[in-house]
Amino acid sequence: MKHGYSAWAHGRSRSIRFRLTTLFLVIFGTTLIVLSTIGYRFFSHTQQRDFDAALFNHVVDVGSTVDINFFGEVSIPQSSEAFEENKIFPFSLRRSYMQLLDIQGHVIAKSGNLQGEQLPLSPQDYEDAVRRGISLRTISEPLPESLVPKKERQSYRLLSYRLNKPSLPPMILQLAAPMTFLNRVQEDIRSFLYIAIPHILGFASIGGFLLSRRALRPVHLMTRKAASIQVGNLSERVPVPPSFDEISELAVTFNRLLDRIETTVSTNQRFVADASHQLKTPLSILRGELDLMLSKERSPAEIRAFLTSASQEIDSLTQLAESLLILARVEAGSACIAHTEVRLDEIALEAVSHLDPIAKQKQIRIKPNLRAPLRAESSFEFRGDVELLRIMIVNLVENAIKYSPPESMVGIDLDDQGDFLTLSIADQGPGIPPEKVSKIFERFYRDPSTQSSARGFGLGLPIAQTIARAHGAEILVTAAPGGGSVFSVRMKK
Secondary structure, eight states: HHHHHHHHHHHHHHHHHHHHHHHHHHHHHHHHHHHHHHHHHHHHHHHHHHHHHHHHHHHHHHHHHOOTTTOOOOEEEOOOOOHHTTTTOOOOOOOEEEEEEEEOOOOEOGGGGTTTTOOOOOOHEEEEEEHHHHEEEOOOOOSSSTSOGGGOOOEEEEEEEEEETTSSEEEEEEEEEEEEHHHHHHHHHHHHHHHHHHHHHHHHHHHHHHHHHHHHHHHHHHHHHHHOOOOOTTTTOOOOOTTTTTHHHHHHHHHHHHHHHHHHHHHHHHHHHHHHHHHHHHHHHHHHHHHHHHHOOOOOOHHHHHHHHHHHHHHHHHHHHHHHOOOOOOOOOOGGOOOEEEHHHHHHHHHHHHHHHHHTTTOOOEEEEEOOOOOOOOOEEEEEOOOHHHHHHHHHHHHHHSSOOOEEEEEEEEEEEESSEEEEEEEESSSGEEEEEGGGGGGGGGOTTTTOOOOOSSHHHHHHHHHHTTTTTOOEEEEEETTTTTOOOOOOO
């Protein structure tokens, strides 16, 4: 069985190695081909632009030599020697063709090497030359195959230029230059790319295969260890390779996941046990009172008392269920939290209005204190879930009322500090010992010294802390001057 597992893991590793190498080769090859194509096109465009610029400059030089003799005959230079001095052209002047036309498009003069043929002048060439002064396009060999063999035929760049000289009527000068040099350079580059790219891809595939094989070497050890981890041994972890590569990062991430799973499982087990205990108490009371009511006939007053008690216990169960639902919603993550623009001062004042009747029953006064910069037009604005923030503030204020003595005061301070909002709730209760500060935010925790005097399930502060953390904050507890506690929440806007 062990041998079979090793063979499966080895085959699986080879499959992943092959896929990684293939993926790398596809991405690298695609990138190489795309960059080579872009580079080739850019180079070709640049060469074409330089070629056209040289052709245009040559046409201007030729146009400056066009003249009319005493008999009214227009002539163009038949030799290129005058233009070759101290100049380098990207085309052969001896293989170039020239032609001069009047403004109506009739041929006036042409170079002798055209041998009775003439350069083409399409309607578009004529229109561009007359209106814009210049026309450029690529044509095939203007001479027939009887004069130029098929293997020697090549493409030409035809430039039609409107010639405007004070001493001459408007004319169109055409020059067709062979693109032999330009085509040869482009062909050489293409040949180089056709040879270089496959060789580069071959070396890249070998390198990618070797790298992937080395990177995946510890995979089967991690897989074997991960397969052995069950619910009963969640404390074990997969080995982390010392290579500090992606596989090492994966092992560290997986171990962190195991940490979270272990914490979650432990928390859930404790939560289920605590929730079961909390549910058992009101259900036991209901069952006991129901059995007592059914033991004999009861008077209307006794029935009313039973129904009142049952209603209270049902309210307790409802409150517990609502608290558990709130915890589940917040712990589900940001997908269940509606972040909108809210005003924290309005939420705090609503909480004061909601809890004021409860505070008055103990003759406790709730004193809100809102501090904001005078220049701020959007004081106390915060982005968060308005319903959850209301629950957080209500729970904190309700907790302060619960543990404050009669005829005392609960202070609510909200301070707008620009980039931060600080909410502080101070009571005048007995205070919280430092060793118990971390415990009061645990679910279902209740201080044994106050259990008899304060009702509840021990979920108010845990819910408030969970909501604060969901908004990127933390509830801190400090001792209040003169006794009592201060619960502070500092939230970034």
